[in-house]
Amino acid sequence: MRERWHSRTAFIMAAIGSAVGLGNVWRFPYVAYQSGGGAFLIPYFIALFTAGIPMLILEMGLGQRMQRGAPGAFGAIRPKLELFGWWTVGLSAGIVIYYSTILAWSWVYLWHAVHSGWGDQAESFFINTILQRSSGPAELGTPLWYLVIGMALTWATVFLILRKGVRNVSKVVFITVPLPLILLVVLLIRGLTLPGALDGIRYYLTPDFKMLASPAIWLRAYGQIFFSLSLASGVMIGYGSYLGKRAEITNSALITGLANCGISFFAGFVVFSMLGYLARVQGVPVPEVTASGTGLAFVAFPIAISQLPALNSFFGIIFFVTLLTLGIDSAFALQEAFTTGVRDKWNQSPGKLAFVFVAIAFPISLIFITKGGFYWFDIIDKWICDFGLVAAGLGQCLIVGYLDRVQDFRVYLNEISEVKLGVWWIWALRYVTPAILTVILIVNLINEFKSSYQGYPRWATWIGGWGVLAIFLLLAVILYKISSHTDSIHNKEK
Ligand code: PHE
Helix, strand or coil: CCCCCCCHHHHHHHHHHHHCCHHHHHHHHHHHHHCCHHHHHHHHHHHHHHHHHHHHHHHHHHHHHHCCCHHHHHHHHCHHHHHHHHHHHHHHHHHHHHHHHHHHHHHHHHHHHCCCCCCCCHHHHHHHHHCCCCCCCCCCCCCCHHHHHHHHHHHHHHHHHHCCCHHHHHHHHHHHCHHHHHHHHHHHHHHHCCCCHHHHHHHHHCCCHHHHHCHHHHHHHHHHHHHHCCCCCCHHHHHHCCCCCCCCCHHHHHHHHHHHHHHHHHHHHHHHHHHHHHHHHHCCCHHHCCCCHHHHHHHHHHHHHHHCCCCHHHHHHHHHHHHHHHHHHHHHHHHHHHHHHHHHHHCCCHHHHHHHHHHHHHHHHHHHHCCCHHHHHHHHHHHHHHHHHHHHHHHHHHHHHHHCCHHHHHHHHHHHCCCCCCCHHHHHHHHHHHHHHHHHHHHHHHHHHHCCHHHCCHHHHHHHHHHHHHHHHHHHHHHHHHHHHHHHHHHHHC
16 A cells, blocks of 8 residues: 555645755845846746646646656656656755755754854855865865764754655654744844845845846746756655545645745745845945855855844854755655655665665765865756756656647546646647757756856866766666566566
8 A cells, every 4th residue: 555645735745845945045036136136036937837837737646647756657658768767766866965965064054053153254164164165176085074963964864754754754844844934934024124124125126127138037937946846856756646546736736836936935035134234234235245045045144143133043043943944855855756766666665765775875975075075066966957857857748748648637637636727738848848948958058068167177077967967877777677677577477
């Protein structure tokens, strides 16, 4: 008997938990203010409705219909497509291995928040004290001991939660979803009552419609929707597969998509009220406060916190607990996408699989917390998201749009769902989303070949970028071969 969610609410909470993560708190606000502020909301919401929601429905619906994680679900469309399914869940295994790095940093920051350990040198604290960043990717060094502790805490938490499978996830998400939201409200109230906060908010919301003419803005909107809704990584397929046969899909997908984007929009107010305050204190314009996405969470926030007139440790602790609770449910969703695929095939207990996964992933993740680890983290993140996920998303739309009986799929979804899907859904999967993803992929490729990402040496992007993607392909082929072998043994026995 397949495991089940406790309730529909538990499923929706878990889906929101996976979607809402660090991508909402630092990535969205940052991308928005670089891309036209308030005007960015237009391409962003168009991306949500033309690609995000249709794909979310596809993924949750496919998992539910096939009662399998991504490898089994695609294998049920055409046996050879199981290979494609292994590729998508391989990416999710890859993401969780480096995503854990951000959580490891957060644990260490939580410790320093107790006494505002970064002082007034937050940037140098992040780069020189915490990361001890080396001069380049060639100079790796050994893992830093305090980050090893943070990393161990991260994996131990993931293991403890996944040990009992999705039944446990059903309970945990009732803490990890609402808690960071409440904490964000606390931070927002603090932020809005600081001098300069309104300058920040104005900067965030003032639309610059001229920016909409630039294709790059549209690409960023689609990229952000993709990452933020945890699409193309097998996560939502795996989660959908634990729904009962007649469970509602379309409305659950709508709720998940809208809640995720609403939370991103909301988080923007928190971040920009703090940035506005920081700009006032430092006497600089808002856009000059920080330059990078990572910098926002680990540089700008710590500065803002240490500048607060009172209760600094309290707000520091709240901020890093927010980051940890936001990230942890995305992390275990990613791991679960992979292990669901394995469990469908080889029927191992959740506890054993969670253990084996962590035992392999933890040592690999130590690479990212060496002195040169930050560079590898950055390269692998870029390649997996911009090339791996986009390619997987494209493949997914084409497979379901053309090889699966998509008309019947729509009828099926309409039978079980509260909201009825029009033919627009099929158009989105067949034409609109594939066309946009193809453009994104080509533009990313051209950019990469024009100039090396962040000016990293070419050998590093070949190893960390294309090399890592090739390893995942190899892993997918191996798993696919073993799985076909298992099938043929089963068939002989029959
Ligand atoms: N959606 C998560 C976030 O916003 C990240 C993620 C990507 C999770 C892909 C799962 C799969 O942080």
